[in-house]
Amino acid sequence: MTTAARYVSLAVTAALAAVAGLAFHRVFGYGPVVPVAAVAAVVPTLLAGLLSGPRRKGRPWPLWLSLVLTLAAWAGTCALTVLRPALSAGTLPRTLRDGVLSGWKEILTTLLPAPAEPRLLVLVHVLVWLAAFGAAEAALRTSQRALPCVPVLAVWTVALPLGVDGPGTNVPLAAVTVVLIAVLVLVRSGESDAGPAWRPLALGVPCAAALGVLAYLVAPVVPVGADPYDPREQVQAPPPQQRDGVSPLDRVGGWLLRPDQVMFTVESDRAEIERLAVLDAFDGVTWSSTARFVPTGSRVPEGPERRRSHTTTQRITVRDLPGVWVPAPDRPRRVEGMPVVADPAAGTLAAAEPLAPGRSYTVTSVVPEWTAEDLEDARVARDAEARAALELPWGPGATSEPVQLDEFERFAAAATRGATSGVQKAAMLAEYLKRYARYDVTAAPGHGYRHIDYFLAEGRRGTPEHFAAAYALLARSVGLPCRLVVGFAGGKRAGGTVQVRAGDVMVWPEVKFEELGWVRFNPLPDNARRSEDSDAVAAGESAQRLEQAQKNAASPRQGPGPGEEPGKRAAVTAAPDEPTPWWVFASVAGAALVLAYVLAALLAPALRGRRRRAGPPAERIAGAWRQALDHLADVGLDASRTLTAQEVARFGASNVGADAHGELDALGDLADRAGSASSPPDAAAADRAWRHADAVGRLVTAKAGRPRRLRRRLRPRSLTGR
Structure with a gap:
């Protein structure tokens, strides 16, 4: 491999490391990641390139020295870039330690995108730095074509799991990585020192770009049978926290x-x-x-x-x-x-x-x-969350069931008598409470069993706390999973803003239904929360439409609507859950096989030509002769026969032209002398042989035309060179 090819490899490995670092954009976003990945990819690559220069007798500096220097350079670069705020605050050692040792765990317990804090970004910096350094050293100290890609792929194995739940996609970056890997392999499999370095890239780079475009287009439609592995499922979530001392x-x-x-x-x-x-x-x-x-x-x-x-x-x-x-x-x-x-x-x-x-x-x-149509077909949820929202515990320290539970069940059964669905039962319960009790902000607070029993049996007046808590207990007693939500509705407009006041506080119950999730219900009387201010703001159009839909659902449904057949809606909603037909997967697989064959058929002749140009001069001359025979096969030369150089030259003159006769005659003479001479040929003779072979190729293209040559390339025999 030429010295120039090694240094060109450094540019490719730096780009590969930077692209791998950008894969963390699903964790932090592109803004914080781009400068970190760029610095961490370029600096160690430049350092490796400087240390690879000849010290004596063409030998590079020892690897241990590169390791020591890159560690020192990483510490300084990281302190001046990513950890600059910690350096100014005097917390650099602790921040660096926390970032390297526990940054990954903090990312796994943070909703993405994670905050772009130095202790978290240092993980990206160290991974990209190590990958760039390892790839550069492998490119400079080994002759393996794809070995420099391994450290970069290791960064991908960290970035993909950490960002599996983040926004965006890594498909474009993966396609760019495929292109860069192909370019790296082409650069490192180029000609010897005597050959030009641009030849492997002339055909390889367009093919690599086509391969990247193919990867980008195919990735979204590749059938995947399972959800991606999410390491967050293996990390213990923080326990429930009482964020506020007062509920x-x-x-x-x-x-x-x-x-x-x-x-x-x-x-x-x-x-x-x-x-x-x-x-x-x-x-x-x-x-x-x-x-x-x-x-x-x-x-x-x-x-x-x-x-x-x-x-x-x-x-x-x-x-x-x-x-x-x-x-x-x-x-x-x-x-x-x-x-x-x-x-x-x-x-x-x-x-x-x-x-x-x-x-x-x-x-x-x-x-x-939600609309009335959504609520009509809803069924009460029965998942784990819904089952937890049905619990009616006896109470702290209680050894027997509270007597209020039976009373709540009888009350709820009477309020929902005649209901034929879960939604209708929930809506009827809300309408019943609206008429049953009065809204009174002076009612004593409390929402335990005793408080709600008093509210329903004797007081019959209360605040949103009492109405919502009563609804939740009654709903749970008749099998409706229910929870409470505290919030605010309405407000007072003041200029361009709305002032949400303490009097606008709301407490409402939510019932969980399949496919709909948690649906809000309003058990408050209609005169509650209504302000006499002329500039008061209503709760919102969505809330008003939902309440109207629930009032409609509270009335028994009188069969299907006009023009609607029973069961028709269920068939419509079930359609999206049907499995993908087998022929879709078969079509994708067939298209992928065809594209793979076309790429292989087009690349095989180019790779054979590259191999023939490499090696000692005698082998290169023989390869030039075989290359000329391949060109002549496009105009009818029978490759199964053993022909002399003179016969091949006469065939070229009759089927290609007189110019081909001269090129083939000179090439055949070089091939004969290379096989029979006592002294081996030199590199200049091999270069002349390949000039004659390339000239034959141009003459055949002019005679046969590019479409004909392309059709021959697509034959199966082109893969084997026969």
């Missing part, structure tokens, strides 16, 4: 007594209901959250797929909202301007520290929408 549900009564206190302000094009906390666990006395909060850079994972939804973006500024719960519409997808932790299951947000007045953030949410 938001316990604050509702106090907030309602100070209705004009501004909790936060919202800048948005449309009004939405703001969720604060999801309370899904009940112990007989209090409702609490089992949320498993994990850090996130800005993204919140998607929830269950919705049939209909709309996207909304809000700018929220905290005023007098206590605690750490962060309000946002359901379901938040991106939060910017404030570091938060998120519960991947419910989508609720919390701050690391109690909220401070004046703190602002921007949240983008995908708000689900």
Whole structure:
């Protein structure tokens, strides 16, 4: 391999290492990763190139010296780039240690994209640096063609699992990697020192580019039989945390007594209901959250797929909202301007520290929408989450079942008598409570068994806390999985913003249905939460449409609608779940085989020609003669016969032209002398032989035409050279 080819290999290995580093974009995003990957790929490659220069007698510097110097260079480069903030703060050793030893685990317990913090980015820096250094040393110190790719592929084995749940795709980067690997192999399998270095690339680079385009186009349609391996499933999630010492549900009564206190302000094009906390666990006395909060850079994972939804973006500024719960519409997808932790299951947000007045953030949410048609066919969920939302524990320290449970069951059965579906049962229960009790903000707070029993049996007046908690207990007693949500609805417009006040607090129950997920129900009387202010803001169009759809569902359904046949809707919704037909996989496999054959048939002659040009001069001259015979086969030369040089020259004159006779005659003379001379031929003779062979190829192309030669290349015999 020529010296120039080795140094060209360094540029390719640096590009491979940088592309492998960019694969971490699903973890951090392109912005933070691009400068880290570029520096970590270029600097060790340049260092390896400088140390590979001749020290004495053409020998490079020893490998141990390269190792020592690259470690020192990595420490300095990392401190001045990625860890520069830690260097300024005097925490460099601790940050470096945490990043190298535990950065990967913190990434696995963080919702992607992860925050671009130095202790996390140092993992990318060290992996790309080691890959670039290893690839460069392998390219300079070995003659193996593909060996320099191994360290780079090791980076991919780390980047792909860490970013399996992140946004975006690595298919374009994988296609570029395929192209660069092919180019590297072509460069390192070039001619000897006597041959030009551009010949392997003339055909190889276009073919490598075609291979990369093929990989990019085929990757999205390749059938995959299983979900990708996610190492986050093997990492123990953090335990449920009580993010706030006081539950938001316990604050509702106090907030309602100070209705004009501004909790936060919202800048948005449309009004939405703001969720604060999801309370899904009940112990007989209090409702609490089992949320498993994990850090996130800005993204919140998607929830269950919705049939209909709309996207909304809000700018929220905290005023007098206590605690750490962060309000946002359901379901938040991106939060910017404030570091938060998120519960991947419910989508609720919390701050690391109690909220401070004046703190602002921007949240983008995908708000689900439901229609009466969606609710008509919904069935009550029965998964693990739904079964947990059916529990009615006896209470802390209780040794017997509370008497209130039987009373709740009788009450709920009476309220839902005549219901024929889960949705109808849930809607009828909400409508019953609206008419059964009065809304009263002065009612004593409390949501345990005794409090709700008093609310239903004697008091019959209460706040959103009582109505929602009563609904949840009654719903669970008749088999409806239910949880509570604390949030805010409405507000008061002041200029371009909406002031969400303490009096706008809401508590509502949610029931889980198959395919629909958690659906909100409103058991509050119609006169609740209505402000007399002329500038009051309604709860939102989506909430109003949902309540209207539930009121319609509360009435017994009178058979199928106009023009609708029974069972027709079920057939429509089941269609997407049908398995992919076998012929789709067969077609993809057939197309892949055809493309693979075409690429192999086009590459085989080029690879044979490259092998024939390599080796001692005598072998190169013999290879030039065989190359000329292959050219003449395109115009009818019978390769199965053994012909003399004179016979081949006469065939060329009669079928190609007089110019071919002269080229073949001179080439045949060189081949005869190389096989019979007492002294071996020199490199100049081999170069002349290949000039004659290339001239024959050009003459045959002019005579036969490129289409004819291309059709011959596609024959099976072209793969074997016969």
